[in-house]
Amino acid sequence: MPTTVxxxxxxxxxxxxxxxxxxxxxxxxxxFLHGLPGVDAVxxxxxxxxxxxxxxxxxxxxxAIDLAISMIDLTTLEGADTPGKVRSLCAKGINxxxxxxxxxxxxxxxxxxxxxxxxxxxxxxxxxHVAAVATAFPSGRAALSVKLADTREAVAAGADExxxxxxxxxxxxxxxxxxxxxxxxxxxxxxxxxxSGTAAHLKVIFETGELQTYDxxxxxxxxxMLAGADxxxxxxxxxxxxxxxxxxxVLLEAVRDFRAAVGVRVGVKPAGGIRTSKDAIKYLVMVNxxxxxxxxxxxxxxxxxxxxxxxxxxxxQKLSTGRYSGPDYVTVD
Amino acid sequence: xPVFEYAPAPESRAVVDIAPSYGLFIxxxxxxxxxxxxxxxxxxxxxxxxxxVAQAGAEDVDRAVRAARKAFGTWSALPGAERAKYLFxxxxxxxxxxxxxAVLESLDNGKPIRESRDADxxxxxxxxxxxxxxxxxxxxxGYGPDPRPLGVAGQIIPWNFPLLMLAWKIAxxxxxxxxxxxxxxETTPLSALFFADICRQAGLPNGVVNIVxxxxxxxxxxxxxxxxxxxxxxxxxxxxxxxARTVAGTKKKVTLELGGKAxxxxxxxxxxxxxxxxxxxxxxxxxxxxxCAGSRLLVQESVQDELLDALKRRMSTLRVGDPLxxxxxxxxxNSAEQLARIRALADAGEAEGAERWAPExxxxxxxxxFAPTLFTGVTQAHRIAREEIFGPVLSVLTFxxxxxxxxxxxxxxYGLSAGIWTEKGSxxxxxxxxxxxxxxxxxxxxxxxxxxxxxxxxxxxxxxEGGRHGLEAYLAGAAEPTSExxxxxxxxxxxKGEGERDR
Numbered sequence: 001m002p003t004t005v006x007x008x009x010x011x012x013x014x015x016x017x018x019x020x021x022x023x024x025x026x027x028x029x030x031x032f033l034h035g036l037p038g039v040d041a042v043x044x045x046x047x048x049x050x051x052x053x054x055x056x057x058x059x060x061x062x063x064a065i066d067l068a069i070s071m072i073d074l075t076t077l078e079g080a081d082t083p084g085k086v087r088s089l090c091a092k093g094i095n096x097x098x099x100x101x102x103x104x105x106x107x108x109x110x111x112x113x114x115x116x117x118x119x120x121x122x123x124x125x126x127x128x129h130v131a132a133v134a135t136a137f138p139s140g141r142a143a144l145s146v147k148l149a150d151t152r153e154a155v156a157a158g159a160d161e162x163x164x165x166x167x168x169x170x171x172x173x174x175x176x177x178x179x180x181x182x183x184x185x186x187x188x189x190x191x192x193x194x195x196s197g198t199a200a201h202l203k204v205i206f207e208t209g210e211l212q213t214y215d216x217x218x219x220x221x222x223x224x225m226l227a228g229a230d231x232x233x234x235x236x237x238x239x240x241x242x243x244x245x246x247x248x249x250v251l252l253e254a255v256r257d258f259r260a261a262v263g264v265r266v267g268v269k270p271a272g273g274i275r276t277s278k279d280a281i282k283y284l285v286m287v288n289x290x291x292x293x294x295x296x297x298x299x300x301x302x303x304x305x306x307x308x309x310x311x312x313x314x315x316x317q318k319l320s321t322g323r324y325s326g327p328d329y330v331t332v333d
Numbered sequence: 334x335p336v337f338e339y340a341p342a343p344e345s346r347a348v349v350d351i352a353p354s355y356g357l358f359i360x361x362x363x364x365x366x367x368x369x370x371x372x373x374x375x376x377x378x379x380x381x382x383x384x385x386v387a388q389a390g391a392e393d394v395d396r397a398v399r400a401a402r403k404a405f406g407t408w409s410a411l412p413g414a415e416r417a418k419y420l421f422x423x424x425x426x427x428x429x430x431x432x433x434x435a436v437l438e439s440l441d442n443g444k445p446i447r448e449s450r451d452a453d454x455x456x457x458x459x460x461x462x463x464x465x466x467x468x469x470x471x472x473x474x475g476y477g478p479d480p481r482p483l484g485v486a487g488q489i490i491p492w493n494f495p496l497l498m499l500a501w502k503i504a505x506x507x508x509x510x511x512x513x514x515x516x517x518x519e520t521t522p523l524s525a526l527f528f529a530d531i532c533r534q535a536g537l538p539n540g541v542v543n544i545v546x547x548x549x550x551x552x553x554x555x556x557x558x559x560x561x562x563x564x565x566x567x568x569x570x571x572x573x574x575x576x577a578r579t580v581a582g583t584k585k586k587v588t589l590e591l592g593g594k595a596x597x598x599x600x601x602x603x604x605x606x607x608x609x610x611x612x613x614x615x616x617x618x619x620x621x622x623x624x625c626a627g628s629r630l631l632v633q634e635s636v637q638d639e640l641l642d643a644l645k646r647r648m649s650t651l652r653v654g655d656p657l658x659x660x661x662x663x664x665x666x667n668s669a670e671q672l673a674r675i676r677a678l679a680d681a682g683e684a685e686g687a688e689r690w691a692p693e694x695x696x697x698x699x700x701x702x703f704a705p706t707l708f709t710g711v712t713q714a715h716r717i718a719r720e721e722i723f724g725p726v727l728s729v730l731t732f733x734x735x736x737x738x739x740x741x742x743x744x745x746x747y748g749l750s751a752g753i754w755t756e757k758g759s760x761x762x763x764x765x766x767x768x769x770x771x772x773x774x775x776x777x778x779x780x781x782x783x784x785x786x787x788x789x790x791x792x793x794x795x796x797x798e799g800g801r802h803g804l805e806a807y808l809a810g811a812a813e814p815t816s817e818x819x820x821x822x823x824x825x826x827x828x829k830g831e832g833e834r835d836r
Contacts, residue, residue, distance in 0.1 A: 038756040040776045044606030053447060055342035057658035063337065253606050284337065289650050293336040 004265045007230045008199060016228060023226055026177040033176060033222060037246055039214035039250060043319045048245035061281070066104050066317050068280040068308075071298045073269065074132055075110040075306050077138075084109055084116045088333040090122035097313045098331060100320070106309065107298035108161060112137070113154035114169040120158040125260050128245060129160035131203070135186060138236035140165040144182060151189040155200045163203045163304075164319070165236060165297050166220065168210045176223055182291065183227035203231035203302075209241030214250050221254035227268050237304060242272025245282060252290040268295070271304025277315040280308055339652075344446045345366070353524065354385040357393055357546060358529035360400035360490040360757055361539030367392040374522055377443035378656050378665035378700040380805065386522045386789035389545035390489050391554045394514070395776070397543040401485040404540030409482045409510035409683075413469030413638040414794040420465030420508060420556060422535040427458045428532070434524060438496055439656040441523040443665030443701070444619055445633045446657050460799075463572045463783035464504035469510060474801055481806040482510035484562035484588060487555040489576075490525075491568045492518035492624035492667050493723075496766040498567050499525055501787075501798045509807040510561065514543045516644075518568075519667045534663060553579070554819040561585060565612055567624070570721075570792050584801075588796025588806045589623065590788055592721040593749030593772065596742035597627030597778060601636040603754035604776065609643045611725070615752060616777035617651060617663055621725040622671075624793075625750035627778050629711075629718060631738050634731045641709065641729065648705050663725060666701040675703050676725030682708045711802040713744055721747070735760060739767040748790030771797075 022032035056064055074093045078084060090109050096102035108129035109119050119130045130152035136142035144148075150192055152164055164186050170178045183204055190200040198315045204224040208217050224232050235242035248270040255266050268287070274280055280303060286297050297300050310330040315324045356363040370388035375381065391399070408416070416766065420551050428432065433456075433719045435449040438698060444453070471480050497516055504512050519523035525544050532542045536639035544550055549572070556564050556579050563586045566576050570591040580587050597615050599608050615627025654663035666672040681691050687708040696702040703724055713717050713729040718728050732738040742751055751770040753761050761775040771788045774780060781787070786802035796806045 037605040039601070040607040043604065047610050053451065053659070055337065056339060057338045057342045060338060060340040067337075106657070265689060280390035288337045297335055332834055 002028055004259050005267055006261050007225070007228055007264050008201070012228070012264050013260055015134060016187060016226065019262060021227055023177070025181055026175070028174045029173065029180060031225075033219040036218055039218055041214055041246075042061070044201065044214055045246045048249045049287065051286050051289060052245060052247075052282045054284050056281050062316075062319050064281045064284050064327040065277060065312050065319070067296060068134070068277070068303065068313050069132060069316070070107060071160050071302050073108045073110040073187070073271070073302050073304050074106045074309060075304055077112060079112070079132060081112060081115055086209045088116045089123045090119055090128070092309070092331055093128050093333040094123065094126045096309055099329065100317070103313065103316060106175075108206040110163065110304065113150060113157065113159070114137060116154050116157035116159045116169055124254065130155075130158060130159035131163055132159040133163045133165075133236075134160045135164040137163070137165050137205075138238040140207075141169070144185065147182070148189045151186050152193075155190055155192055159200050161201045161203060162186070162206055163233060165205045165207060166224070168207055171211065171216070171223075172222060174195065176219075177314070180227045181225055183229065188230045200311060201230040202228070203267075205233045205236055205271070207239060208234045208243075208247045209234055209239040217247055217250045218254055221251050222258065225254070225258045225262075225264070229266060231267040231269050233271055233304065235270075235272040235304075236264040237272030241321065243270035243274055245286060245310075248283060248284055249290065256291050257305075265300070267300040269301065269302040269304055274303055274305050275307050275311060339660050341655075343655065344436055344439075344450075344657045344659055346440070347655065348438060349433045349440070351437070351440075353383050354388065355522070355526045355546070357397070357533075357541070358544040359391050359393070359397045359528065361533065363529070366390060367396075372519070374441060374520065376440050376700075377667050378697070380544050380699055383440060384523060386526070386546045389547040389551045391552075394545055394551060394558055394766055395560075396515045396555040398485055398487070398558050399533075399556075400540035401514050401516045401543055402560055404538055405482075405484055408507075408512055408538060408541050411510070413471060413508075413510075416508060416510065417468035419535055419537050420461050420468060420504065421643060423531055423537070424458050424465060424530075425462035426531050426534055427454070427461060429453075431573045434496060434527060436657065437527060439523050439664065441497055441521045442492065442692065443667050445661040445664040445709065446601055446659055448619060448662065453494060453497050456783070457496050460497070460500040460783040464508040465503075466802075467801075468508040471804065471808070473522065474804050476805060476808050480509070480804075483547065483807055483809050484511060484805065485560060486513045486563040486565055487510045487558065487561040488513055488565045489552045489555065489568065490513040490515065490517055491624075492521040492748050493619060493624070495521040496524040496528065499528055501567070503528075505798070505803045506565075506593075506807050507541065508805055511807050512541045514545060514561070516545050516547060516552050519546075519548045520625075535661070535676070551662050556580065563587070563807065564738040565796075570794075573794060579581050586806070588788075588798070590793035590796070590798060591749075591792060591794040592723075593624045593626065593789065593793050594629060594719065594745045595625055595627050595750040596629045596738075596745075597752040598629045598631045598742060598752075598754065598764070599633060599636070599640060600735075600738075600755035600757070600760070601633045602756045603636075604756060605636070605640065605643060607776065608754040609647050611752060611754065611776070611778040612644060613647055613651070616724050616727045618779050620663055620666055622667060622723055623779065624721075625772060625787075626723075627750070628722060628726070628728060629742075629754050630727055630729045631732050631741055632729060633738075634733055637731055643646045643691065644690070644707070648707065651692065651694070651705050652702060653694050653702065654697060659817050663705060664725065667701050669701055669722065672701040672762060675726060677718060678715045678717055678722045678724075679706060679726055680710070682715060682726075682728070685715050685717075687715055687717060689709045701793045713741060719745065721812065735764065743767075745771050749788075749793035750774065782827070
């Protein structure tokens with residue numbers, strides 16, 4: 001038996017089922033989540049800040065920049081999105097740097113559900129995934145039936161990954177089991193109906209800026225992982241506070257502890273507000289020193305970002321040519 | 334090879350210009366020792382000779398004390414606001430030259446640049462800024478309406494935080510109108526000599542600060558000199574006792590900041606990830622060369638396994654190596670002598686039956702190094718639970734109840750610091766009242782601030798440094814405030830300092 005498995009498949013289901021006693025009812029789940037070790041905010045922030053002082057230079061920097069590019073979920077989530085906009089973003093995802101074809105591809109293109117087919121067609125067999133936000137993104141305020149229909153349509157249109165939002169209202173009012181059940185049902189809705197038995201990967205967004213406390217973030221992380229999340233994700237990018245290093249560190253620690261306790265391995269995606277190479281590298285250091293190098297791949301760590309890519313490309317050009325280029329030497333898409 | 338190998342990121346040595354030799358700083362001038370004696374100072378990470386420094390003898394110490402005495406009249410007569418200007422100027426120059434000083438400190442001491450840059454130097458500047466602020470407010474400090482300086486202070490500092498300990502000594506002394514003769518540690522004299530240059534840069538009047546370098550004999554001369562009014566010492570308990578004996582029966586006032594064997598106490602409801610960080614920071618910060626280091630981990634038995642697993646995992650990520658590399662977490666042991674002492678005590682730990690563990694880590698071939706080490710199965714009877722190791726060695730003990738934790742934590746001749754890790758606020762307050770330690774940290778460790786008094790109980794010494802309390806050590810007749818005066822003070826300022834109760 002492998003020591004750890006991803007969060008899908010029979011083995012994972014069995015391992016998650018071994019935790020059934022803590023998810024058997026509202027009070028059991030509450031007791032479990034409230035029994036998790038607390039998070040001391042000052043200490044957490046100090047640790048994240050210290051990791052942020054790591055100095056990543058030369059070869060390490062080149063490695064980190066390429067790795068970061070390959071981990072990007074290149075995102076457009078605007079009311080003004082059009083097929084044209086999505087197609088040009090896909091083109092950029094395939095060839096991020098028009099002057100240097102050695103630049104790696106991004107991990108996924110992240111769009112609203114109605115743009116999945118367009119993105120899928122534009123990406124063809126590039127290997128880049130299409131991620132769709134679902135479940136009444138970004139607020140999560142809709143009936144469960146609507147959220148499930150939203151998910152099914154995106155999966156049917158070809159989405160490889162579903163980025164769902166949790167119901168923060170239910171979470172904050174302590175209805176943890178409701179949030180748990182909702183994630184489980186969305187996970188079930190991710191199964192493709194083409195008879196292949198495969199499923200879109202599920203990323204669960206907490207909107208940590210609305211959960212406010214680190215204790216809440218840790219509880220939400222365990223809740224989502226118990227419910228079968230493939231990835232846990234900080235934010236929608238649509239509220240005032242999005243991914244921060246301390247919040248992401250809580251997610252990473254939760255993933256580390258969950259693997260040790262349950263034997264199921266989950267990915268992490270900070271999203272929103274990560275705009276510079278310097279920031280991205282700090283996150284990679286944090287992954288490296290919290291979860292280890294096993295997580296340093298797009299399969300297990302992603303950045304939800306749009307403007308980050310251009311900064312990474314400019315830094316990449318600087319490393320290869322020795323000169324800074326400028327924003328006119330990367331594409332605006 | 335790891336996938337994400339951090340490339341070397343060395344801080345440039347070019348920012349610091351170390352002269353091949355240095356004299357003593359007396360009366361505003363660098364001069365040779367009377368008998369021309371010198372000694373070498375090494376970089377402990379490479380054993381490279383950094384410079385040659387004068388060895389002050391009795392005659393040199395006498396010259397320095399006379400210079401300080403001569404300067405005392407004018408300096409103490411200056412209005413506090415004028416003295417403050419010099420201190421503010423020194424603080425600003427330290428900030429401006431902080432990169433240079435950080436590199437120098439890491440070279441001479443062996444500590445990682447991340448710590449000298451992010452901890453030592455900011456705290457040094459902060460200490461001067463803080464006491465600069467007091468210089469013209471001494472009448473409101475709770476030591477009477479017109480507190481007077483003592484005169485000439487003889488100050489002896491250790492090698493673990495050379496420049497920071499200098500700041501702790503010099504800043505309050507000057508703010509209160511004293512003049513000083515300071516002796517830096519034998520293995521780390523350079524930053525004090527650079528500080529002498531800063532005094533000149535700041536235009537500090539000659540003789541207000543004098544620096545005499547040398548070994549223990551220089552310190553003994555200074556302590557015994559009849560011309561000093563005050564001895565301030567930070568260092569080992571053994572030397573501290575010798576100093577107390579020397580000055581007994583004289584008019585000299587003494588403050589001693591000595592060793593420690595602090596307990597870092599982790600309850601089963603602690604924020605575990607942060608507790609692990611606090612334990613690591615508590616004992617491995619500055620290679621464990623910290624008098625208030627959390628060298629005894631007291632962990633509640635019910636979370637022992639979980640905590641030790643997490644601690645070992647975290648220790649495996651510590652990066653030991655070149656102090657000037659910005660990614661180094663643990664630098665070099667300060668001297669061959671200290672390394673030998675750490676080794677001897679660690680070997681004693683093993684011989685006495687404790688279980689030794691250290692993460693795999695490759696140590697450089699030259700210089701003095703010791704891997705971060707953990708001992709489990711330690712009891713109160715083991716030497717490693719009783720003696721100060723002053724190195725990166727953690728002794729793990731367990732307890733069952735809060736009462737037992739307090740009993741074990743206090744069961745030491747020392748009493749400098751303690752740490753409590755629990756999410757329960759009432760327990761923190763209960764513990765803090767029971768622990769006989771000068772500093773009690775809760776859910777953190779090794780946090781310093783110039784506004785916070787620091788000092789020990791029992792064999793950890795007496796007197797307080799830092800904060801309003803730190804002024805008292807440099808003021809004459811520091812008695813209860815007069816009743817007339819008390820009306821202007823916050824209620825707590827009327828009583829003696831917190832740490833005084835148990836003396």
